[in-house]
Amino acid sequence: MYFYIEGLVLKNMDFKEADKIVTVLARKEGKLGLVAKGVKKPKSSLRGVVQPFCYSRLHISKGRGMGLITQGRVLDFYGSIREDLDKTLQVVYLMELLDKCTADADPHPRLFDLALSVLQYLDSEDSFPLVIRWFELRMLTELGFGPKLDRCIRCGQSEALERFSISEGGVLCRGCGVSSQAEGLELSGETLAVLRVLAARDLDFLRRLRVSKRALQQVENLLERFLAYHLERRFNLKNIIKFLKDDNL
Numbered sequence: 323m324y325f326y327i328e329g330l331v332l333k334n335m336d337f338k339e340a341d342k343i344v345t346v347l348a349r350k351e352g353k354l355g356l357v358a359k360g361v362k363k364p365k366s367s368l369r370g371v372v373q374p375f376c377y378s379r380l381h382i383s384k385g386r387g388m389g390l391i392t393q394g395r396v397l398d399f400y401g402s403i404r405e406d407l408d409k410t411l412q413v414v415y416l417m418e419l420l421d422k423c424t425a426d427a428d429p430h431p432r433l434f435d436l437a438l439s440v441l442q443y444l445d446s447e448d449s450f451p452l453v454i455r456w457f458e459l460r461m462l463t464e465l466g467f468g469p470k471l472d473r474c475i476r477c478g479q480s481e482a483l484e485r486f487s488i489s490e491g492g493v494l495c496r497g498c499g500v501s502s503q504a505e506g507l508e509l510s511g512e513t514l515a516v517l518r519v520l521a522a523r524d525l526d527f528l529r530r531l532r533v534s535k536r537a538l539q540q541v542e543n544l545l546e547r548f549l550a551y552h553l554e555r556r557f558n559l560k561n562i563i564k565f566l567k568d569d570n571l
């Protein structure tokens with residue numbers, strides 16, 4: 323069977339002497355593992371198209387086992403992201419998130435489009451403090467774990483929302499928060515407002531946002547814990563950054 327897909331290369335791993343196994347997230351087909359034969363040879367035409375976070379069109383030949391990439395074309399290389407270490411690290415984390423949060427052959431076209439819009443945004447903008455947070459929140463929503471931000475998750479009131487419950491997945495009012503001090507996270511008014519913007523507005527709106535360092539940190543911490551709890555996996559951007567900076571890039 324021959325067909326082609328258009329997808330993001332999430333990662334690739336060495337396989338045999340000259341080959342790689344490439345993990346691709348395709349819009350229509352979902353996540354696929356593919357073999358790129360001979361890609362480690364200097365003259366291979368596949369070298370460019372299987373690089374992490376390339377958006378590529380890949381032609382595939384498939385029998386019973388894994389599909390083989392027969393040829394490909396880069397649709398977007400995101401050159402200005404690759405020239406910037408900070409942006410590259412954010413995107414490495416993005417690819418890791420996509421890989422861990424998706425199952426094989428289980429398509430999420432909307433999630434794919436969100437990821438593509440983040441790559442396009444990062445490729446064209448100089449400042450990007452909340453872009454990855456925006457993606458995390460949208461991804462959680464897309465996967466059915468979106469946090470409840472409008473009313474207290476226990477009593478339903480919409481005033482004095484001062485804490486966030488990771489396990490219950492939403493905001494708590496002052497009264498309900500008192501009884502869950504140990505597990506709830508502190509939530510400033512600014513942090514709640516930022517979360518609501520991330521949940522409701524398009525990426526373009528982020529350009530206009532001015533957010534304090536404290537709120538940025540609260541949002542990052544909250545989403546990191548929320549992701550870890552609800553997706554039962556630990557995504558720690560700081561560890562990934564440390565790993566990469568230590569000498570692995």
Ligand SMILES: [Zn+2]
Pocket residue numbers: 474475476477478479494495496497498499
């Ligand atoms: Zn309440």
